[in-house]
Amino acid sequence: MSGIVFRKAGDCLRMLRKACRGGVPPPDNRALKQSVFIETSKQYRIFFDTLPFGAAVYKVVNNKDTNVNDLVFVSVNRCFENVVGLKADDIIGQTYTSIMSKGRYECRSDDKLLRTECITSPTGQTCSEMYLNRIDRYFRVFRTTLGEGTIAMVFVDCTEQKKLAHQLSVIKSDQRMFAGSISHDIYAPISAIKSLVSVTLNCSSGKSDSPTGEYVTRIMSSLEKASSNVEKLLELIKLPLQEVKWQPINLSAMAGEIMDRLRMANPDNSIETVVAEGVEIYGDLDLVGTALSNLIENAWKFSANVSEAKIEFGVTDNEKCICYVRDNGVGFDMQHADAVFFPFKRMHCERDFPGTGIGLTIVKKIVEMHNGKIWVESTPWKGSTFCFCINKP
Numbered sequence: 001m002s003g004i005v006f007r008k009a010g011d012c013l014r015m016l017r018k019a020c021r022g023g024v025p026p027p028d029n030r031a032l033k034q035s036v037f038i039e040t041s042k043q044y045r046i047f048f049d050t051l052p053f054g055a056a057v058y059k060v061v062n063n064k065d066t067n068v069n070d071l072v073f074v075s076v077n078r079c080f081e082n083v084v085g086l087k088a089d090d091i092i093g094q095t096y097t098s099i100m101s102k103g104r105y106e107c108r109s110d111d112k113l114l115r116t117e118c119i120t121s122p123t124g125q126t127c128s129e130m131y132l133n134r135i136d137r138y139f140r141v142f143r144t145t146l147g148e149g150t151i152a153m154v155f156v157d158c159t160e161q162k163k164l165a166h167q168l169s170v171i172k173s174d175q176r177m178f179a180g181s182i183s184h185d186i187y188a189p190i191s192a193i194k195s196l197v198s199v200t201l202n203c204s205s206g207k208s209d210s211p212t213g214e215y216v217t218r219i220m221s222s223l224e225k226a227s228s229n230v231e232k233l234l235e236l237i238k239l240p241l242q243e244v245k246w247q248p249i250n251l252s253a254m255a256g257e258i259m260d261r262l263r264m265a266n267p268d269n270s271i272e273t274v275v276a277e278g279v280e281i282y283g284d285l286d287l288v289g290t291a292l293s294n295l296i297e298n299a300w301k302f303s304a305n306v307s308e309a310k311i312e313f314g315v316t317d318n319e320k321c322i323c324y325v326r327d328n329g330v331g332f333d334m335q336h337a338d339a340v341f342f343p344f345k346r347m348h349c350e351r352d353f354p355g356t357g358i359g360l361t362i363v364k365k366i367v368e369m370h371n372g373k374i375w376v377e378s379t380p381w382k383g384s385t386f387c388f389c390i391n392k393p
Contacts, residue, residue, distance in 0.1 A: 048075070048077050049077045049078055050077075051077055051079060051154070052079065053079055053154045053155060053156050053157075054076075054077065054079040054080035054082070054083040054139070054154070054155035055076070055077045055079065055080055055152065055153070055154050055155070056073055056075065056076045056077075056080050056091075056152070056153050056155075057073075057074045057075040057076075057146065057150065057151075057152050058071035058072060058073060058074060058096065058150070058151050058152070058153070059071070059072045059074055059149055059150055060149045060150070060151065061095070070095045070096060070097055071095060071096035071151070072093065072094070072095055072096075073091045073092050073093065073094055073095075073096070073099070074092065074150070075088075075092065076088050076091050076092065079155075080155065083132065083135070083137075083139070083155055084099060084100070084132075084134075085134060085135070086099070100130075100132075128140075128141050128143070129141065129158070130155075136159075137157055137159045138157070138158050138159045138162045139155045139156060139157055139158060140155075140156045140158045141153055141154070141155055141156075142154045142156065172240065172241055175237055175238075175240065175241060176241060186230055190223055190226050190227050190230065191227070193223055194220065194223045194224075194227070197216055197219050197220050197223065198220070200216055229344075229357075229358070232358040232359070232362070233343075233358060235358075235362060236343065236358055236361060236362050236365065239287075239362065239365050239366065239369065240365070240369070242284075242287065242369075244283070244284045244287065244369055244370060245284050245285070246282050246283065246284065246392065246393070247282065247283070247284070247285060248280060248281075248282060249280065249281050249282065249283050249285055249288055250279070250280050251279040251280065251281055251288070251292065251313075251323060252275055252276060252277050252278060252279045252280075252313070254288070254289060254292055255275050255279075255292060255296065255313040255325075256275045258292060258293050258296045258297075259273045259275065259296060259311065259313075262296065262297065262300050266300070266304070269300070269304050269309070270309075271300065271303060271304070271309040271310065271311055272308070272309065272310040272311070273310075273311050273312075274310070274311070274312040274313070274314070275312075275313045275314075276312075276313060276314035276315055279313075279314070279315050279321075279323060281321055281323075281390050281392075282390070282392040283370050283390050283392075284369075284370070287366045287369065287370070288366070288370070288390070290362065290363075290366060291362070291363045291366040291367060291388075292325075294359040294360065294362060294363045295325040295363060295386050295388075296311065296313070296325055297359070298359060298360070298386075299311045299325050299326070299327035299329065299384070299386075300327075302327060302329035302330050302331075302384070303327040303328060303329035303330075303383070304329075305330075306328060306329050306330070308328075309327070309328060309329065310327065310328050311325070311326070311327045312324075312325070312326040312327075313325055313326075314326070316387065317389075320389055321389060321390070322387055322388070322389045323387070323388055323389070323390075324385050324386060324387045324388075325385070325386045326383065326384070326385040326386075327383045327384055327385075328382065328383035329383050329384065330380070330381060330383075331378045331379045331380045331381055331382050331383050331384050332378050332380060332384065333378075333380055334377070334378055334379075337376055337378065340360055340376055341360050341361055341363075341364040341374070342361065343357065343358045343361045344357040344358065345357060363386075363388075367388050367389075367390065370390040370391065371390070371391040371392075371393060372388060372389045372390040372391050373388070373389060374386065374387065374388040375387055375388075
């Protein structure tokens with residue numbers, strides 16, 4: 001949302017600059033030229049006054065005593081009057097520092113607002129941020145050159161964005177603390193119990209077929225499952241804390257490598273694999289690798305016991321780059337399709353298809369972190385197709 005607002009502010013500056021420089025060719029008739037000029041000025045004034053942001057036009061002046069550039073207000077709109085709490089008649093002719101940096105209008109901002117190279121730069125728009133303590137609001141300030149010695153600024157209120165950013169920072173901090181708590185308070189005791197159970201099993205001379213040995217073996221198996229679940233849960237919790245590092249990714253090569261790895265790890269499974277060539281996207285290499293691995297490993301697991309098993313990776317829409325992982329495995333009833341991405345929700349008996357039940361939840365989160373979406377189509381005993389798209393920001 002904030003990006004849309006700031007883009008609109010940039011568009012307003014470009015339109016303002018064009019209006020000031022004159023977008024209509026001068027007519028030959030002098031009277032007509034004056035009429036066009038007056039009409040254009042009226043339109044510019046209406047446009048300027050109805051901007052949804054505070055806007056001001058300045059002349060650059062040099063203070064000979066301090067040899068520092070300052071700005072003199074030439075024109076302001078109604079929103080800007082609300083920002084500083086003054087009427088245009090009290091602002092025009094005054095300097096920027098006298099209005100914005102003293103008394104009850106004092107503001108904190110970076111020094112870019114008055115730096116000579118920013119004011120006189122012909123390179124176009126620059127941007128900075130300021131805080132106006134009179135009204136306790138933050139503003140993103142966009143600046144552009146209108147002509148020699150004249151600049152315009154648009155003041156976009158970004159207070160809510162700042163608050164949301166702060167709230168997001170607090171949430172991420174809480175997530176880090178929670179992840180650390182899980183790791184220390186849950187995972188560590190599980191590891192300790194596993195060690196004690198292992199010692200107990202060794203003390204019973206490794207007789208796992210005895211009643212005691214059988215119980216100990218079951219306990220160890222349950223601890224292994226709990227440990228794996230905690231690891232996956234930690235992975236899920238830490239995902240939102242990661243920054244997406246965008247780069248080109250060859251998904252075809254990645255899918256082929258994953259399938260080769262699974263084939264080497266499961267030489268007894270004769271599963272046919274098909275990989276479409278030339279599928280490339282932008283995304284985070286590690287995150288996308290995790291998501292694609294989960295999808296292909298799932299397809300492998302649910303197709304392993306099917307005759308003439310087949311797994312495909314391909315694209316359904318080249319323009320939108322909608323990719324899919326398809327198998328002809330056991331599938332599931334689409335009545336439960338919404339639950340397939342929930343943590344610990346299973347479509348099949350865990351005894352037949354072991355796993356943590358969090359893999360697809362992680363896949364969905366990774367796809368959403370890439371501004372994309374994922375969905376599934378499945379038929380019992382005919383297989384499943386997981387489709388996903390990843391959108392570059």
